[in-house]
Amino acid sequence: MxxxxxxxxxxxxxxxxNTSMLLRDGNFTALFDCGYSVPPRVFSAARADEIDLIWIxxxxxxxxxxxxxxxxxxxxxxxxKPLTILSQSGVLDQxxxxxxxxxxxxxxxxxxxxxxxxxxxxxxxxxxESRFSFAPSRHxxxxxxxxxxxxxxxxxxxxxxxxxxxxxxxxxGSDLLVHEAFFFEKSAVxxxxxxxxxMAKERRVRGLALVHVQRDLRRxxxxxxxxxxxSGLTVSMPEPGDILEV
Numbered sequence: 001m002x003x004x005x006x007x008x009x010x011x012x013x014x015x016x017x018n019t020s021m022l023l024r025d026g027n028f029t030a031l032f033d034c035g036y037s038v039p040p041r042v043f044s045a046a047r048a049d050e051i052d053l054i055w056i057x058x059x060x061x062x063x064x065x066x067x068x069x070x071x072x073x074x075x076x077x078x079x080x081k082p083l084t085i086l087s088q089s090g091v092l093d094q095x096x097x098x099x100x101x102x103x104x105x106x107x108x109x110x111x112x113x114x115x116x117x118x119x120x121x122x123x124x125x126x127x128x129e130s131r132f133s134f135a136p137s138r139h140x141x142x143x144x145x146x147x148x149x150x151x152x153x154x155x156x157x158x159x160x161x162x163x164x165x166x167x168x169x170x171x172x173g174s175d176l177l178v179h180e181a182f183f184f185e186k187s188a189v190x191x192x193x194x195x196x197x198x199m200a201k202e203r204r205v206r207g208l209a210l211v212h213v214q215r216d217l218r219r220x221x222x223x224x225x226x227x228x229x230x231s232g233l234t235v236s237m238p239e240p241g242d243i244l245e246v
Contacts, residue, residue: 001025001153001246003176005211005238006041010182011062013215017041017240018062021157021178025150025246028052028128032146032157032178035062039069041240048077052128056087057159058143059094067095068102071110079112084127088144089118119144121166135170137161140189145170155246156205160212162191168199176246177205180212181237184223193224197231208235209244 002024007017018035022045029046030053042051056064071083085095095116099107107114117125121144125132130150137143139161147170148155156171158179163171171177177200182190193210200208213224218237228235238244 001150001155001175003155003178003209003244003246004045005209005240005242005244006045007035007038007240008211008213008238009037010212010215011035011060013218015215015219018066019180019211020066022046022051023148023155023246025153028130028150030055030128030148033057033063033159034066034070035060036065037062038066039073042066042070043073048074048079049081051083052081053084053086055132055146055157056085056091056095057146057157058088058139058141059091060141060160063159064091064095065098068099068106071099072103072106074112075106075110079110082113082115084115084117086117086119086125086127086132088142089120090142092116092118119146133170135166136164137167138164138188147171147174153246158191161189162187163196163199168203171200171205172203174203174205176207176209176244178209178211178244181210181224182212183214183217184227193227197227197233197235200233200235201231206234207244207246208233210235210237213237 006020009016017037145167
């Protein structure tokens with residue numbers, strides 16, 4: 001499996017697109033989150049019929065407002081391949097709404113069927129020869145982290161928020177964890193980088209990628225890099241276009 005970083009930025013970062021990535025494994029491709037600045041990256045990275053599944057972690061604009069443009073272009077380019085959209089049930093309702101608000105009546109004209117699948121804590125979803133599991137983080141709105149198991153490999157993505165005991169358990173022994181790393185502070189809505197690095201070590205995470213770093217903190221970069229180097233982990237702070245092996 002490989003993960004291609006499409007965006008690594010936080011909600012209001014002028015330098016980097018919103019955090020988003022593609023997971024590729026053989027003939028399977030999944031898109032993780034699709035905020036308002038992500039569509040051009042999707043168009044450049046994947047064909048209209050290439051992506052099989054879209055995961056949306058939570059209903060904030062920098063994580064799902066790009067969907068009307070992406071699905072609209074796929075319709076325009078004649079996609080007929082079925083698509084799975086996976087998220088919390090309440091978020092699925094908001095996805096349907098944003099598609100309608102973005103381009104009224106367009107979704108009714110899609111030539112490709114959409115299978116909306118609900119993510120539920122403590123339950124798994126089997127789809128596309130993969131196993132998907134979920135756990136909540138601590139964020140301003142309900143956010144789910146996700147674990148993907150496929151072909152003996154495991155990939156985890158946090159979405160936004162400080163990890164919880166449930167999401168930390170979800171990340172146990174993962175081959176690659178992509179986790180938001182907003183700043184060095186205890187917070188009710190975002191991850192503390194120091195605590196995140198400690199958790200990843202305790203949970204035996206094999207590879208860690210830090211995304212969604214607060215824009216000024218990332219711009220200077222020294223404090224984050226020093227913490228990464230001192231952690232003893234295999235850890236990176238990827239940029240758009242980077243390919244991470246799982």
